Amino acid sequence: MIYKLNGMYYDANSYLIAGKKNILIDPGTPGNFEFLKNQIEEIVKDIDLIINTHCHYDHVGSDYLFEDYFDVPIVIHDSEVEHLKKGDDVTVSWLFNANLNPPREIIPIGEVKDELNKIGIEIIHTPGHTKGSISLVFEDKMITGDTLFAYGVGRWDLPTGSLIELRTSIEKLERIANQKELTQIYPGHGEVGDLGSFDRAKMFI
Numbered sequence: 001m002i003y004k005l006n007g008m009y010y011d012a013n014s015y016l017i018a019g020k021k022n023i024l025i026d027p028g029t030p031g032n033f034e035f036l037k038n039q040i041e042e043i044v045k046d047i048d049l050i051i052n053t054h055c056h057y058d059h060v061g062s063d064y065l066f067e068d069y070f071d072v073p074i075v076i077h078d079s080e081v082e083h084l085k086k087g088d089d090v091t092v093s094w095l096f097n098a099n100l101n102p103p104r105e106i107i108p109i110g111e112v113k114d115e116l117n118k119i120g121i122e123i124i125h126t127p128g129h130t131k132g133s134i135s136l137v138f139e140d141k142m143i144t145g146d147t148l149f150a151y152g153v154g155r156w157d158l159p160t161g162s163l164i165e166l167r168t169s170i171e172k173l174e175r176i177a178n179q180k181e182l183t184q185i186y187p188g189h190g191e192v193g194d195l196g197s198f199d200r201a202k203m204f205i
Ligand SMILES: [Zn+2]
Pocket: 012, 056, 058, 059, 146, 188, 189
């Protein structure tokens, strides 16, 4: 089961996959911590893992708070481990007038991919918004971070972004969504989309 948890203000959407393992995806900014923690604790008692779809501040800013509170490691694409560790300009904390507090334990997704597969979570590398952006498939749903929104796509002009890669990634996601007959797109911001999101996305890229 996936729960969509709402962020406040400009915060990213967070998602909770509750099942054999409870996995929190994109906890958002520190100001969101209490609000989000309360929503999580109404559903599950504990979290096993936090996955970031990419290293942007509005998605990873409160990693360190949830890491402490639930005593869990953070997972991110291998190519963004260093950015998150250093809180460098690729995290775009400057866009939010904030300083990123990095989490202590960061695991590259390559190390846990097989384990995640076993509990029904597929990880897809979808560069374009950032070099290490990932999307996830669980049940008949796709979690797309800032790669694909219900009514558009993420920016490709920020550090490590690429329009060409974004286009390829959207096409890749569309192929997978059709193959697996997925029904819902759970994006990093805004409302839930459907397969029509791919056609709308193509108008922007
Ligand atoms: Zn975002």
